[in-house]
Amino acid sequence: MALEHAILVSLSERPGSGYELTRRFDKSIGFFWRATHQQIYRVLKRMDDAGWVHVEHVPQDGKPDKKVYTVSAEGAAEISRWLAEPAQPTELRDELAIKLRAAHGDPDAVAAEVARHRAQHAERLALYEAMERRDFPDRDALTGPALHQFLVLRGGIGAERGFVAWCDEVLTALRRDAERGETR
């Protein structure tokens, strides 16, 4: 249900083609809701059938034609309806946690995995922090859409920071456990 709404929100910020939406879902909004172009094209078609968006064929020279989607009045109404409707609390779904529980089999392999994940999350965190500095230098002056985008980014920063800290806690504990095992 939520991909429809993510696309509607993105199109309400700025109209665009399926291809452009795919780009946006590779960054910004996509950091909080991932989607592939196949999913996006499929959902756009469904939303067009439902009347939530208008389509405009735009011929381009030097580039293939594109279909630019705009949110319709019905689409805007759907956003409001969905905003008022309570959402399920976000649930964790973490393969690394499951691997950690399986770690008795091969503690070193799991430690290596945790270290890999730490590096990936640290990288993502650095990206978010760079975005924060670049796009929101004066955070006290923010209002409206810019404030909301900033707050979403802050959520991403918090989540990645938490992830990195957890990986560190796990690595420290696993190392200490291994050392204790040796000296026993």
Add this chain to the structure above:
Amino acid sequence: MALEHAILVSLSERPGSGYELTRRFDKSIGFFWRATHQQIYRVLKRMDDAGWVHVEHVPQDGKPDKKVYTVSAEGAAEISRWLAEPAQPTELRDELAIKLRAAHGDPDAVAAEVARHRAQHAERLALYEAMERRDFPDRDALTGPALHQFLVLRGGIGAERGFVAWCDEVLTALRRDAERGETR
């Protein structure tokens, strides 16, 4: 791919029936990988066909018969194979973040949603912290499986704490923004 492995890990900790696994996926392991009984029964059948588990029919009196599943040698080998294989970094998928970006439409509705989520995450956090105190009173003495379970729980605590803190940040910012709007 990962539900298979979550079930294998759970069965390797303790054999059980589909029904018992469903209970476990309502708590403990399920806090980090949710699944319904329909999914579990389907996957158990597939794993039985693949030879990853053994099934034993256990008649009970006063209760319906049950099928108790145990991890086979092939299943244990599959766990090792999967442990060595790198996993994708955990990605965020947060409907609340999308709603926040849509907030220009109705800031009050979104603030109410954020407050609701804050309450739910605070409740979940309290549960995890209670589990921590009850099940792991002496955290420095932990080793092996108990240590790993503790670390997974620590991850949950960190994630929920981060969520609550983020909701607070958002609520404060939205309130300040609304006040500024009024006095202008």
Add this chain to the structure above:
DNA sequence: GCAGGCATGTAACAAGTTACATGATTAC
């Protein structure tokens, strides 16, 4: 007598992934 727990499943559908397919333009 009725709700709730134990125990297993089927069926239909929605959402997400992976692979395949096409074709023009631009930059190296």
Add this chain to the structure above:
DNA sequence: GTAATCATGTAACTTGTTACATGCCTGC
């Protein structure tokens, strides 16, 4: 010539969700 970007899609498959279905036992 070859890889990358722009641009749209189909098809097959896997996962996850929702609804339906059965039946016995226990406690109120």
